[in-house]
Amino acid sequence: xxxxxxxxxxxxxxxxxxxxxxxxxxxxxxxxxxxxxxxxxxxxxxxxxxxxxxxxxxxxxxxxxxxxxxxxxxxxxxxxxxxxxxxxxxxxxxxxxxxxxxxxxxxxxxxxxxxxxxxxxxxxxxxxxxxxxxxxxxxxxxxxxxxxxxxxxxxxxxxxxxxxxxxxxxxxxxxxxxxxxxxxxxxxxxxxxxxxxxxxxxxxxxxxxxxxxxxxxxxxxxxxxxxxxxxxxxxxxxxxxxxxxxxxxxxxxxxxxxxxxxxxxxxxxxxxxxxxxxxxxxxxx
Numbered sequence: 590x591x592x593x594x595x596x597x598x599x600x601x602x603x604x605x606x607x608x609x610x611x612x613x614x615x616x617x618x619x620x621x622x623x624x625x626x627x628x629x630x631x632x633x634x635x636x637x638x639x640x641x642x643x644x645x646x647x648x649x650x651x652x653x654x655x656x657x658x659x660x661x662x663x664x665x666x667x668x669x670x671x672x673x674x675x676x677x678x679x680x681x682x683x684x685x686x687x688x689x690x691x692x693x694x695x696x697x698x699x700x701x702x703x704x705x706x707x708x709x710x711x712x713x714x715x716x717x718x719x720x721x722x723x724x725x726x727x728x729x730x731x732x733x734x735x736x737x738x739x740x741x742x743x744x745x746x747x748x749x750x751x752x753x754x755x756x757x758x759x760x761x762x763x764x765x766x767x768x769x770x771x772x773x774x775x776x777x778x779x780x781x782x783x784x785x786x787x788x789x790x791x792x793x794x795x796x797x798x799x800x801x802x803x804x805x806x807x808x809x810x811x812x813x814x815x816x817x818x819x820x821x822x823x824x825x826x827x828x829x830x831x832x833x834x835x836x837x838x839x840x841x842x843x844x845x846x847x848x849x850x851x852x853x854x855x856x857x858x859x860x861x862x863x864x865x866x867x868x869x870x871x872x873x874x
Contacts, residue, residue, distance in 0.1 A: 592627065593677075593678065594627060594628065594629050594676050594677040594678070595625075595627040595628065595677055595678050595679060595699065596625070596627065596628040596629070596677050596678075596679050596680075596681055596695060596698075596699075597628070597629050597631055597675035597676060597677030597679070597680045597681070597752065598620055598628060598629070598630045598631065598681050598683050599631050599633070599668060599671035599672060599675055599680050599681065599682050599683070600613070600616060600617075600630065600631065600632045600633070600671065600683050600684070600685050601633050601635075601657070601664055601667035601668045601670075601671055601684065601685070602632055602633065602634045602635070602641070602667075602685045603634075603635045603636060603663075603664075603667070603685075604634070604636050604637040604640075604641075608719075609685065609686070612685055612686040612792065613632070613685040614646055615688050616683060616684075616685050616686070616687060616688045617630060617632075617646075617647070617652065618688070619688035619689040619690075620683070620689065620695075621649075621651075622689075622692045623689065623692055623693075623694065623695045623696070624692055624693050624695070624696050625693075625695035625696040625698075625699055628651060628677065628695065629651050629652075629653060629675075629676065629677060630651055630652045630653065631653055631655065631671045631674050631675050632647065632652065632653070632654045632655065632671075632685075633655050633657040633660075633667050633668070633670045633671035633674075634654060634655070634656065634657055635657045635658055635660070635663075635667055636658060638654065638655075638656040638657075638658065641654050642654045653674060655670065655671070655673075655674050657670040657671075661760050662758070662760030662761075664758075664766060665758035665759060665760045665762060665766050666758075666760050668682065668745070668758050669757045669758055669760075672755055672757065675752055676752075677752055678751070678752055679702070679749055679750065679751055679752060680749070680750045680751075680752050680755075681695075681698075681749050681750075682745045682746055682748055682749075682750070683746050683789070684744060684745070684746045684791075686791070686792045686794065687744065687746040687789055687790060687791050687792065688789070688790050689787075689789065689790070690715060690724065690787075690788040690789065690790050691787075691788070694787045694788070694789075697784070697786050697787050698710075698712070698749065698784055698787055701784050701785075701786075702749070702782075702784070705782050707778075707779075707781060707782035708750070708751045708753075708774075708777075708778035708779075709748060709749065709750050709751065709774050709778055709781045709782075710748065710749040710781055710782050710783070710784050711730040711731075711732070711742050711747055711748055711749075711781045711782075711783055711784070712730065712747050712748075712749070712783070712784040712787040712788070712789060713727060713728065713729055713730065713747070713784075713785075713787060713788045713789070713863075714727065714728040714730070714743040714744065714746070714747050714788065714789050714790070714791055715727050715728075715788050715789070715790045715791070715852075716790065716791050716792070716793050717790050717791075717792050717793070718792070718793050718794070719792065719794050724788075724790055725849060725852065725853065726845070726849050727788070727845075727848050727849065727852045727859075728742075728743045728747075728845065728848075729848060729863050730742040730743055730747055730783065731783065732771065732775060732780050732781055735828075735829050735834075735837070736768050736771050736772055736775070737765065737768050737769070737772055737817075737820055737821070737824070737826055737828075738828055738829045738834055738837070739829075739834065739837055739838060739841065740767060740768045740771075741841060742767070742768075742771055743767075743791070744767065744789075744791050745766075745767050745770065746789045746791060747789055748771075748774075748781070749784070750774075754777070756770070756773050756774055756777055758770050759773070759823075761819065762816060762819075762820065763812060763813075763816045764813060764816065765816055765817065765820060769820055772820075772824060772826075776824070785860065785863065785864070786860065848862075848863075
């Protein structure tokens, strides 16, 4: 009898070019290197399914590739499709351009959640740029009641979910698909728990979804307004006042600037510094 799978790594994928395939392989490599082995990789591919399925790199026992060409929604529907095939007790979302920083990350996650009783967890993020192994710009995540106004968790790659009573992504969302999802998880399960010793690396590149936010066109701005109106109405959510939102953004920018300085020059003491931040800053929210 096969033992119960503990982690399902859900990877939504869309083939843009050969580099996007290289990113996916890097992502899967970081999973294969994990010291914790009770896992499966679920790749939900919206195009090039046959080519991916026949690629020898992905013909490994722990990898399963599924066709998502007919799913509703884009990234949202693709993640939901990956969820359908996850058999593990826990689901770790990992976008194809992201990866685990350390080989013991899943082991550390496992050790932490075995002592906790939360339904969902958040973990740290770092960033890199194309063809560069150095990492920078840490994000120490925390949840707050204004998450729809300001994302302080980061990418969905930073979350872990119990594979029970799953909440699906709203296919009617767009750029706020992440914070909408976090808020819906909060309403159903309460605040997430924070896993302190794990970092997920997000690559910053011109083809990532969030690049749309750079030099926004009038059409993008209008669509963002419509999306926010939709989300606010859905949750009966009262937005922050403009001045409060501005001040909050400035505080978060300052916090992340300080974190980046400490990570760059004091890596050995970085986690100790983060613990101090949690005690005197994050817990306020």
